[in-house]
Amino acid sequence: MYTRLSTLGLVAAAAICAAPTATAQTPLTTELVADGFTGPVWAGSPPGDDRIFVVEKRGTIQIIDGSGSVLPTPFLDINSLVGGFATGNDERGLYTMAFHPNFATNGKFFVYFYNNNDQTVARQYTLTSANVADASSGLTFYRVTQPFPNHNGGDLKFGPDGMLYLGTGDGGSANDPGCRAQNRLETLGKMLRFDVNNVVPTSGGNGNAAIPPTNPGVGDPTTDDLIWHTGLRNPWRWSFDRLTGEMYIADVGQNAREEVDVVPSNVGNLNFGWRVEEGTRNNGNGSCPPGTPAFGSSVYTRPVWEYTHSFGASISGGYVYRGCAIPDLQGEYFVADFLAGSSDIWSFSYTGTAVPFNNATQQRAAELDPPGSLGLGQISSFGEDGAGELLIVDYSGGEIFRIVPDGVAPAACPPLVSRFSRLSVSSGGTQYLELHAGASNAGSVYFMAGTTSGTFPGTPAGSLTLPINVDAYTLFLLQNPGALPLLNSIGVLDADGRAEARVRIAPGALDVSFVGTTLHHAYIVLDGIGTVTLASNAAECVLEP
Template identity: 40%
Template sequence: MKKLLFTASIFSSLILNSQTIILEEFATGLTAPVEITNANDSRLFVVQQNGMIKIIQPNGTINATNFLNISSKILYGGERGLLGLAFHPQYSTNGYFFVYYNNTAGNIIVARYTVTSDANVADPNSEKILLNIPKPFDNHNGGSIHFAPDGNLWIVTGDGGSGGDPNNNAQNKNSLLGKMLRIDVNATGAYNIPTGNPFIGLAVDGLDEIWAYGLRNAWKWSFDLTTGNAVIADVGQGQIEEINRIPLTQAGVNYGWRCYEGNTAYNTAGCASSSTMTFPVAVYDHSGGRCSITGGYVYRGTTYPTLQGKYIFSDYCTPQIGILDSGNSITWTTSFAGNNFSTFGEDSQKELYVAAVNNGKIFKIKTDASLSTNENNNLKQIKVYPNPASKKVFIDGLKDKNISAEIISSEGRKVLENAKINSDNSIDITGIPAGVYYINLKSGELKSYSQKLIIK
């Protein structure tokens, strides 16, 4: 298969190591991909919003036969359709998997299906409906479902739609809309209520299925099992997109919507004190054309160490990848033009993929290996000075004299490439206009070092 590479550099004064995100085309020819996941084997499963699930083989080939086709059950269009997929922790022995979709009445359905004796084909007649949640409007459907290490299925629903949550569903603990739900699917009936759900019992105001509330329209969320957190990307009303991160063990969290959009008051009439709410760890506004966050994953693969522990996400309206670092600072790549990113996913090795809903492509997320971090390179010994600089910049602390440097503008344009370090450890920057830049140093020993540089 032909592989197309897109690259974009990420720059931030808060990041010591320059990184280059590479999107390698992995598969194409899909229709409205909205979920990517795996069944703990080498295959990828891609959910199409039109009601079909496709299997992609490790070489990027898409199986001709659908894994599942329930398009006749689906109301497809706008924000509705087949939206989520999760495999049972014992899928290899019981063959159970779960889907989240809008039925022909527009209701939210969570249902279980079973694979056939052919591992690449599921039985479309094996449906067992667990949840059927009516919705007052066609938008804000949520759609992500995941199994946690506790063996329970966790589900995020949208607030029911329209704008501003007119029915106040998200704050209403007696509604399943605008919530994170937690259910035990290992039941003879539809499901059981797991021990530990915060609103169990008639004496407590709240439905037993609810784990957390106050969400607007979380478009993709995921678990970071290394740190034991759930990371939720919640789409804002009109100004603020937000990223929430909370321990899996923390029940009863109120994420604040419709009282707050991000960390900004929206409609506080009748709301509890803000001290009872959990605010996002990071937000961004709609500058630069951004409009709707697409949640992703904290990178826990092993191939690209510089991404380790960083949350990789996007925004539907701009063809960029966002990175949330450990300090909760967001940086954005430059444009991967022509893509509206709709979902991220992991393979069984925790490597990341991203889908573009507008062109039906799946990309594998990579970084430039030459820019990976070498933990033993004594970066703290390097000093770039003066800063601000003019005419010359000096570099102290380099063990390897066989090093090249490049200087890149904050817009990602290389203004100096493969420059050698002079005998006095200087680099000539004469002729580079005043502005904010990043100086990247590369060598066989050093691998990569990056620092913000101001030229005056």
Template identity: 40%
Template structure:
């Protein structure tokens, strides 16, 4: 699979690389033996944590699996979309030991609904692989009228605030129009400050602070069932997989510079198509990707994923990967025009029941097959030019290096302009210098980049911050 490379470094004549190789995804078993895994998280180290829907969190540490937390007695997983659904570790987890979960408790709040709890727990003081089940602090409860569309994803943004994805309350077609009701937390993306207040506070820059018509916790509205959202660890952009009704599945994108307040359209729209126009207006944000829902056993339910920012697979870097739960078909999206255009790749159907994706601290991506309890590592089999390091006469050292470090330049020509780009050609840094050294920007995350002198053929630059 090839796509013409539209970035700055279009023409690499020495290698005849006038096309960018798109990823060719494959999957290798990482760990087996889980019961209905629905979320994967890391705590800022080499461990992976696997959330089981019934109320247990397992930890994989150096290849060994053990129980981190068992709260099955307070979790209700009586219906297929209920249970322990999400996990997020505090940005300062290494020092405070706090983590947060999204689950259905045993309180009935509707005809078939069980109340949502957003709670904080902490790790045991003397064992990093065991949490204290008695340490729960309930931050927020949200009544659920029906058993389905509970949302379930929870994550900290690059701003340090906790984001909470909530579904529209369930049934079919959002009969109470909760998603567009700004006095309801259902069908919303919420954003709260867990470091201040009792038990939380509202960030001062939330879009509806001071409003008498909209709950201040709301960051964005118009979601049906955001089954997995994530943040690009390099750019801070938010990606949301929102499950459709019966016609369209969609991916929503929020730029890192957004001030919030987006309305993603449900129930007025499903994808780009009108669904229920009652009480609607024209102030909606379109999805960046939709695909047709043809009903089981065809494509019928999106599972949102992550942007790959690891270092093992250069052609995969910068691609957002997601899948359809019903067919196991994988897709990737990447920004090929600096925010002005998207390119999508469709991988083959796999038949995996992908309930969730997860990201390791090193940027490697994983997914869970809920049917088999297997965790897979996503790999890329697309060819990488073995001699790409030789396409430039300029040498940079140390390479790999860390963001913020000084890099020495060794070449035999006069130079003045240094440019660093992503593999997709987006300019990330440019400077003018006559010195034989320059400082790598401090905001570069782990990954592979191109670096050029005077616009000549690029060399690869590897950033490894750990």
């Protein structure tokens, strides 16, 4: 097979981006995906997977299959390990899950919860079968004792560098009485960063995760090695923009402000100011030790968006829309307020400067109100399904909804869709290239090419044009199909006409002269006699420090 694919790759060589933003606004609504859940707090899918995993606060994870049915057996049940969930106001429980980037092959996933010993815990699990996890496989690689039962953070996610990030709360009570968020030797009130690609078992269900050498605290005796960012109060829900890799942190406020902070891809060591600053408001130094920077210090990073408690009092962060079905929604960040319920759902587009709440924020509550007798209650979370379409998690109603176009047919994905378009030369990372060639091309061979010299005018590919200008990088990939940095550059499309390739930059593999280089990749599809039947759009990948 490889010989045949290589030959067809040479045929391709011889033959030899994002979706545009529309001006009209597609009307939106929501559709019910499934209901009957008990205290759902998170929902999401591995990329390309038609299942939706639903995390229930009581300590269970359920699966909605591709037909919309909830499977009878929970994917994971660790209720006996999870503390809290006695009342609706109890902040303890199971909070979230994250899929390893290679979940489809290694079956590893990660959860974060409050245990029965007043500790918050991050654990790795593996599978018994495709739809059932092995509850006995848990390895705890992070735990911290909580001084109070509230403000526990609640989200963990993989970044474009393949590292696992965990947002922790400040330890609770009110106004951070221990000033823990500003204490760089404590992991509370922080964004933490782990290398969990090889969690090494120790004893008693514990394991050791590696510390990324590029974490700011490595080699600094004044900072814990796990810390990536400081100065957070309670980052209950945060996310990565799946295209740009930017980190959007929704931090729950104290008595006056709710905020969203945005961090450029691959940037660490920021301080978001809590407990001294609540959004852009002076909250005072309180119990913080002498020397803690005062309000207005240049040490602190200010939010890009905030609202006062006249609109709500507990922000539920969401995601930047990067699905295919609603092209003119590209780049819009969705967010809600848990206590305000369905009355406050907003979206805004961040382009590098702070976004005013009133005149640059779109109120979405009315159009996202489900049709008929259905309704949204307390929104605990948003989510992304396997295609990047946005989900809404209704905690009080026990329902999962999907945002869809209203009265307009959903758009199809372009032939090439990328996740993470900016990679760090120093930290490394992976760009995921999703091929959507259509079912008519099922079983056909694809061949992907790359360039560092742009996409126009492109290269003839049979009767079509591939948006790749041939240069030294193009020739390297042709001579080394499937080798780093472009993995799976040649292969066979599945029954749906889909495949995945990856641009993989190993940490430190490139010298700093590559910083600022823009790679573009695109592919062609060949039929059985070598005729080019499709030439895709190009996907961009920018190399950053």
